[in-house]
Amino acid sequence: MSRNEAGHRRSGAGARNVALALLPVCALLAGCSDREREPADAAAPAPFVSPARQGEAARNADRNAAKLAYRHDLTVGLAPERVAPHFAAARDRCLGEADCRLMLSSIRDGGGTSQPQAQVQVRLPHAAVAGYVAFVTAPLPGEAAGDVALIEQATRAEDLTAAIADTGRRLTQLTDYRDRLTALSQKPDNRAEDLIKIAGELAEVQSQIEEAEGRRRGLDERVDTEIVTVNFRTTRARAGAFAPVQEVWARSGPILGESAASALRFTVASLPWLPLVLFAALLLRLVWRIRRRRAEPARTRSEP
Numbered sequence: 001m002s003r004n005e006a007g008h009r010r011s012g013a014g015a016r017n018v019a020l021a022l023l024p025v026c027a028l029l030a031g032c033s034d035r036e037r038e039p040a041d042a043a044a045p046a047p048f049v050s051p052a053r054q055g056e057a058a059r060n061a062d063r064n065a066a067k068l069a070y071r072h073d074l075t076v077g078l079a080p081e082r083v084a085p086h087f088a089a090a091r092d093r094c095l096g097e098a099d100c101r102l103m104l105s106s107i108r109d110g111g112g113t114s115q116p117q118a119q120v121q122v123r124l125p126h127a128a129v130a131g132y133v134a135f136v137t138a139p140l141p142g143e144a145a146g147d148v149a150l151i152e153q154a155t156r157a158e159d160l161t162a163a164i165a166d167t168g169r170r171l172t173q174l175t176d177y178r179d180r181l182t183a184l185s186q187k188p189d190n191r192a193e194d195l196i197k198i199a200g201e202l203a204e205v206q207s208q209i210e211e212a213e214g215r216r217r218g219l220d221e222r223v224d225t226e227i228v229t230v231n232f233r234t235t236r237a238r239a240g241a242f243a244p245v246q247e248v249w250a251r252s253g254p255i256l257g258e259s260a261a262s263a264l265r266f267t268v269a270s271l272p273w274l275p276l277v278l279f280a281a282l283l284l285r286l287v288w289r290i291r292r293r294r295a296e297p298a299r300t301r302s303e304p
Contacts, residue, residue, distance in 0.1 A: 067164050068157045069222040072129065075152035076137060077235035080116055082147065083107070086232055087118035090136045094122045100132070103227070115234040123225050136230050149235060160219050167216045174209045178202065 078086055087107050094100040104121035108114075124132055139148045184190075185198045 066159055067161045067219075067223045069160055070226040071156045071158075072133070072226060072228045073152070073154045073156075073231070074133065074136065074150065074229065075231045075233055077149040077151045077233055079147065080110055080234045082140075082143070083116040083118050083232045083234060084109075085140060086136070086148075087120060089140060090120040090230055090232075093132065093135055094120070097128070099125050099128055104229075110234070117234065118232040119229065120232075121227065121229045123227050125225050129226050129228060132228060151233065151235075158222075160223060164216070164219050164223070167212055167219060171209065171212045171216065174205055174212060178205045178209065181205065 076086065084107065087105070091102065091105045094102045101123040102120075103123055104119060107118035108116060110116040120136075122132065137148060137150050139145055181198055181202050185195060185202070190198070
């Protein structure tokens with residue numbers, strides 16, 4: 001063995017030793033970088049995702065999956081003077097989007113002891129639900145984060161699988177019956193009265209087909225979209241130990257009017273009973289006088 005070959009072997013062995021020594025260091029650095037990324041990933045908040053959107057991939061993969069129609073009910077707490085602006089913003093947001101359908105919008109101003117409240121109901125595709133919910137529960141420009149409170153949130157699902165399957169089977173039967181009637185009407189040996197009966201039956205079947213198709217479109221729309229109902233309610237606008245006193249003082253006029261109305265109602269309701277009360281009082285007085293007169297002779301005889 002020559003000296004050059006021995007030197008090459010020693011240099012190769014040294015390189016392998018250095019590589020083996022660096023492997024634990026590389027693994028340690030990789031573990032540190034993974035641990036540094038984990039808190040950052042865990043700190044990211046999870047956005048609102050509709051259950052229908054979560055199951056969309058599963059439905060695409062499985063055509064026999066349940067057909068569900070989702071409804072979301074939200075209750076948002078606001079100051080009394082902020083109900084109207086939030087109602088207008090939620091309504092205009094839906095009116096400004098092409099894929100949003102405004103189904104209901106109502107507002108009631110606070111009068112007397114009642115507080116203002118409003119309601120907006122919209123129908124949205126699955127992909128637009130999260131954005132709309134985030135908008136209606138967020139503060140408007142100029143408001144603080146604590147001015148808007150999501151008091152209640154509920155999600156309901158209605159299973160329309162059986163209804164859609166029944167409608168599909170009904171459509172198939174009606175379509176097959178229409179095709180057989182059409183083939184029957186094309187026979188050359190049909191009489192005039194037979195053709196009239198077939199034409200009437202075809203018109204009736206076609207009407208039933210259109211009705212079933214409309215029902216099927218309505219069911220498909222309920223599955224492909226979601227209904228979001230937002231109720232805007234007032235929360236206590238004042239804070240502090242004397243907040244209840246301030247609220248009562250602010251509504252002292254209506255409270256006084258309601259109390260006066262209650263007193264008048266009691267007086268009017270008591271009028272029919274007044275003669276009976278007077279008659280009972282006179283009867284008691286008469287009984288008392290009779291007993292008193294009977295007691296006087298006995299008292300006189302007992303005296304010496």
